[in-house]
Amino acid sequence: MSQAHPLNILAISGSLKSTSSNTNILRALSKFKTENIEFIVFDGLDQLSHFNPENEKGTDAVANFKEQLKKADGVIISTPEYAFGVPGTLKNALDWTVSSGELNEKPVIAISASPLYEGGKKAMTSLLLTLGALGTKMNEKSHLSIPNISKKINASAEILDPQLKEDLAKIFNHLVEEIQKSKTDVIF
Ligand SMILES: Cc1cc2nc3c(=O)[nH]c(=O)nc-3n(C[C@H](O)[C@H](O)[C@H](O)COP(=O)(O)O)c2cc1C
Numbered sequence: 001m002s003q004a005h006p007l008n009i010l011a012i013s014g015s016l017k018s019t020s021s022n023t024n025i026l027r028a029l030s031k032f033k034t035e036n037i038e039f040i041v042f043d044g045l046d047q048l049s050h051f052n053p054e055n056e057k058g059t060d061a062v063a064n065f066k067e068q069l070k071k072a073d074g075v076i077i078s079t080p081e082y083a084f085g086v087p088g089t090l091k092n093a094l095d096w097t098v099s100s101g102e103l104n105e106k107p108v109i110a111i112s113a114s115p116l117y118e119g120g121k122k123a124m125t126s127l128l129l130t131l132g133a134l135g136t137k138m139n140e141k142s143h144l145s146i147p148n149i150s151k152k153i154n155a156s157a158e159i160l161d162p163q164l165k166e167d168l169a170k171i172f173n174h175l176v177e178e179i180q181k182s183k184t185d186v187i188f
Contacts, residue, residue: 006038007179010072014079014090014123016046021149022078022113025168027157029076032172042068051095062096069102074179075136076172078111081123086130094130104135107178109171110143119145137182141174 011030013023023041030039047061057063069075079090097103110127112120124145131138144167146152152161159165 006036007073007176008038008071009033009040009074009076009175009179010068011039011041011076011078012045012090012093013041014045014077014087016089019155020080021115021153022080022111024153024155024157025078025111025113025146025149026076028153028159029078029168029172031157032169037176040068040072045089045093048089048093048096051092053099056099058096065093065096066100066102069097069106072106073183074107074109074175075103076109076111076175077127077131078113079120079123079127081112081114081118081120084122086123086127090127091130094134097134101135103131105182106136107175107182108136108138108142109175110138111146111171112144113146113149115148115150117147119147119149121145137178141171142178144168144171 011026013020013026015022026041033039044061044065048065049059049062079087108131110124110131112124114120124143128143146164152164153159
């Protein structure tokens, strides 16, 4: 059944690498969308100035990022782990939303992927703390850590691993359900 207003999903990769497996995961996720879903992969993470609480407005690139977040009904983050943590570019982007609250009450799913066996779990732990501080709508089904990613997806964003395909479909559907729920939530 098609809806009058599309659901807007904004996908953010924590990696700036042109061959990023995390960006490829977002491309693979976009293939699960139905016709009433608008799926945009944000590509301006490297344009954001460094967060400074004395300049909450930031640059035009920051304003554009906040605008895209505001328009989004749900957000997907897929990130590598750098030095056991969240890449600085992604953390910087999230810091810009602390006071302005674009992610508050927003359904979000978080993915970490690594060629190593832990799947970036330390970065995920840290990312979940940050997303919690930002007031995102998440639960135990809203995150996924993917180990050995280089064997599971190719450069054309084709998923080679059936289990990963299933896991990604599941987490994508979870996001869509959470968005639909949040749109029908009535405050008494
Ligand atoms: C500076 C740097 C630090 C890294 N630190 C970690 C790490 O702590 N844990 C991990 O699992 N992988 C680490 N890696 C490997 C990344 O997981 C790997 O490069 C991965 O492919 C990056 O994701 P991407 O393909 O989406 O860019 C690191 C890579 C770089 C370049």
